[in-house]
Amino acid sequence: MRFARFFQLLLLLTVSLVVVPAQALQVTVTIPPLAGMIAPLLDEDDKIEVLLKPGVSPHGFQLKPSHLRILSQSDLLITVGSPVDAWVNKYAQRVEANKIRLADLAAIEKLPVRKGGLWERKPGKAVMDDDHDDHDDHDPHEHHGHDELSYDGHIWMSMNNARLSVRAVSDWLQKQQPQKAAVYRQREADWLAKLDQQDRINRQRLQTVQNNAFFVLHDAFQYFENHYQLKGVGSVRLNPEIPPSLKRLSELREKIQKNQVKCVFQEPQFPSKQMQRLTEGTDTKIGSLDPMGTSYLLAEKGSQKNYLLYDRFSAYLTDSFMQCLAD
Numbered sequence: 001m002r003f004a005r006f007f008q009l010l011l012l013l014t015v016s017l018v019v020v021p022a023q024a025l026q027v028t029v030t031i032p033p034l035a036g037m038i039a040p041l042l043d044e045d046d047k048i049e050v051l052l053k054p055g056v057s058p059h060g061f062q063l064k065p066s067h068l069r070i071l072s073q074s075d076l077l078i079t080v081g082s083p084v085d086a087w088v089n090k091y092a093q094r095v096e097a098n099k100i101r102l103a104d105l106a107a108i109e110k111l112p113v114r115k116g117g118l119w120e121r122k123p124g125k126a127v128m129d130d131d132h133d134d135h136d137d138h139d140p141h142e143h144h145g146h147d148e149l150s151y152d153g154h155i156w157m158s159m160n161n162a163r164l165s166v167r168a169v170s171d172w173l174q175k176q177q178p179q180k181a182a183v184y185r186q187r188e189a190d191w192l193a194k195l196d197q198q199d200r201i202n203r204q205r206l207q208t209v210q211n212n213a214f215f216v217l218h219d220a221f222q223y224f225e226n227h228y229q230l231k232g233v234g235s236v237r238l239n240p241e242i243p244p245s246l247k248r249l250s251e252l253r254e255k256i257q258k259n260q261v262k263c264v265f266q267e268p269q270f271p272s273k274q275m276q277r278l279t280e281g282t283d284t285k286i287g288s289l290d291p292m293g294t295s296y297l298l299a300e301k302g303s304q305k306n307y308l309l310y311d312r313f314s315a316y317l318t319d320s321f322m323q324c325l326a327d
């Protein structure tokens with residue numbers, strides 16, 4: 001009798017072990033910073049796939065059919081939802097994964113595309129660079145889309161938007177696995193507290209350089225600048241994929257000399273010699289900013305990941321600004 005009960009129990013236990021364990025999730029994101037926002041919410045067995053590999057710019061990127069397999073295996077697909085990752089749209093429609101688009105979240109912060117001064121594109125041009133008049137009829141860069149939007153599509157650069165995406169993904173996880181809701185809520189609270197702490201550290205550091213003017217290579221950092229009240233005064237490239245014309249370079253040189261521009265920031269995804277030409281014979285320094293964060297991975301010893309956690313990402317961006325802008 002006792003043995004019978006024992007075996008009954010054992011059977012129950014075995015069955016429950018086979019049936020109950022929550023299945024590992026696969027979450028796919030388009031660009032690395034999206035992975036860095038939500039990774040701390042997931043279990044160790046869960047898998048994060050990042051479609052854009054380290055060192056690659058999302059601008060002008062094209063998905064291959066092989067990515068369709070990754071997408072079709074996903075439980076959740078997280079995208080920016082702006083033209084920056086519009087390359088995923090036609091594939092995303094075909095797969096069953098649940099989808100979270102940052103751009104669609106309630107209360108998401110959206111800033112207008114910057115115009116005026118050196119942010120401006122030439123009026124009446126279909127393409128954003130003055131070198132490419134001949135493309136007016138057929139725009140090879142339309143997938144980029146910086147100029148088709150009413151808002152700046154680099155919304156992942158905002159710490160506030162990162163928080164919103166943490167909450168949205170946590171809500172989704174709680175609905176998927178209600179039996180673990182309390183675990184997810186705790187992870188969400190812990191991660192948000194960590195982001196808040198990093199945010200305060202960044203703000204404190206960047207306060208000291210708020211009055212130092214700088215150029216960026218392309219206007220990808222507006223949300224970061226706005227959040228920490230930094231003094232970006234223009235971008236070197238109007239279209240991130242197209243080098244600036246000589247005319248624009250000379251306008252920029254003039255502005256550097258007039259405005260005491262302390263620093264110009266290049267980006268690892270767009271190697272460029274124009275920065276040296278811009279700053280030659282001036283006191284302006286050349287720094288580097290990475291809107292994907294993956295170039296900073298080299299400094300993360302022992303990391304096997306292909307993305308940076310968002311608190312580290314924001315800390316490295318802060319470092320980059322400080323290195324170039326601080327006296």
Ligand SMILES: [Zn+2]
Nearest residue numbers: 059218220240
């Ligand atoms: Zn961009």
